[in-house]
Amino acid sequence: MPEMFCYQCQETLQNTGCVRRGGVCGKSADVSNLQDLLIYLLKGISFWGTRGRDMGVVSPEADLFVAQALFATITNANFDPARFVELIKKAISLRDALRERAQAACFEQHGGDPCRSSGPDWAGWHPADYSLETLLEKSLTVGIMSDPELDPDVRSLRELIIYGLKGMAAYTEHAYVAGGRDDSVLAFMQEALEATTRADLGVEGLLEVVQRTGEFGIKAMALLDSANTNRYGHPEPTQVSIGVRPGPGILVSGHDLVDLDELLQQTEGTGINVYTHGEMLPTNAYPGLKKYPHLVGNYGGAWWQQSKEFDSFNGAILMTTNCITPVRESYRDRIFTTGMAGYAGIPHIADREPGKQKDFSSLIARAKTCASPLELESGTIPIGFAHNTVLSAADKVIEAVKSGAIKRFVVMGGCDGRQKERDYFTQVARALPEDTIILTAGCAKYRYNKLGLGEIAGIPRVLDAGQCNDSYSLIVIAQALAQAFGVSVNELPLSYDIAWYEQKAVIVLLALLALGIRKIRLGPTLPAFLSPNVVDVLVKAYDLKPIGSVEEDVQAMLAGN
Secondary structure, eight states: OOSOEEOOSTTOGGGTOEETTBOTTSOBHHHHHHHHHHHHHHHHHHHHHHHHHHTTOOOHHHHHHHHHHHHHTSTTTBOOHHHHHHHHHHHHHHHHHHHHHHHHHHHHHTOSGGGGOOOSHHHHOOOSOOOHHHHHHHHTTTSTTSOTTSOHHHHHHHHHHHHHHHHHHHHHHHHHHTTOOOHHHHHHHHHHHHHTTOTTOOHHHHHHHHHHHHHHHHHHHHHHHHHHHHHHOOOOOEEEEOSOOSSOEEEEESSOHHHHHHHHHHHTTTTOEEEEOGGGGGGGGOHHHHTOTTEEEEOSOSGGGHHHHHHHHOSEEEEOSSOOOOOOTTTGGGEEEETTOBOTTSOEEOOOOTTSOOOOHHHHHHHHTSOOOOOOOOSEEEEOOOHHHHHHTHHHHHHHHHHTSOOEEEEOOBOOOSOGGGHHHHHHHHHSOTTEEEEEOSGGGGGTTTSOOOEETTEESEEEOOSGGGHHHHHHHHHHHHHHHTSOGGGSSEEEEEEOOSHHHHHHHHHHHHTTOOOEEEESSOOTTSOHHHHHHHHHHHOOEEOOOHHHHHHHHHTTO
């Protein structure tokens, strides 16, 4: 048996799976295996959570913990084995407390020995101790390939559901931090995790769960959109500086708006300039955040370039969520993590206590000792074209379509990555004719958002709706256009050419499929966790397509294929 097995991201080794001592993302075999064990235990919480809920037993702490722990296992979120040991401890503690309450309710309502059952292994297993060795020994028996006799199509669909749930969990955790609440989403996560353990669910049954995962993914994205805009206002068209200013700086990467807000409040009047990086670029468009004069712009590009960009930034760095890569010595002494992000040996800023902000004083103190950032580029780029902005100009957009000024929209959202093949998306953007609008969300935009592609009737040809977290905007825009033209979304002059890397892109894909969107191109490769038969099902049901050559794909999209 390999020392680890992981194929949850697009860059997995040879598009089959990372094995032996570590993953392409940089995580060790130990971290990978601890993540497998954590997922196993989350299925145990779900076992008792689903049964307890039927009897009126609910644990809000356990419900939210499932989302947070799933989030911690997303690619490039947490590389710290010690953090996973603590998460495993907490998972067992919450599971056992939930089991006791569920069993008590069962006995009270029904009585009898079945109420005393400890359930399957994942619902009752306890380690002899919490040493790394003990936990790793167990982890090797519960990983993705631990059952060699499992039907590969069943395994494929179970993993597809789990990876969709990981993306959903990320959106939901962000929403809850920002004040959003939808307990039905948390309940569904447990229902779906429980479904991945059921021997009676074959391919057809699991496909139904996949469909529902996409539907709840839409709910999670809508929840996050509402939470962010209620708190910080709707993003508005903004020209963001990509240069630097003299003076010490803090660079904020990841996705979390509340972390950025609290940091901006705590750095007011300190002389520290705050910059965004990667997926934090869109935060510069929120009225409640752009009001801070020391939020001075965006530095650098997508997540995979961070080692070079963090080195040249010179200042302190805050990783708020996923997208951290192996840390170089050149900036190790000035990078901090917070939230579900983590890296061994790197200072971690603790979660906020009830009614209080996080304490960023150590980060701020480090920033004050740093030199000014080295300028990488200059100028500005336009952002802030989420659904509220685009729909406020709907008449203008519709008129441009009717007049022929806009002939096609191409959704090119998703993730960026290191592979040279991703230059495909840059070349597609360049090859699309000047009467084409690109709708984007996520860090894939860094492949083309600085190309200067111009405007159509005052409308930028690249409409940046925000983070991958903001993909909901693309759904709202598409549905509004369909309604305006009196057609289905699939009848619009709208094509999908999606880049994926990790699990948040998986839930976006499932959301689009749940809406019945057809002819989605996905690349640079189809996911390794999709078995050939499952790919065949998706191709037949939704006309899902792998990307091809730039020339062929552009011609096909322009023809509506």
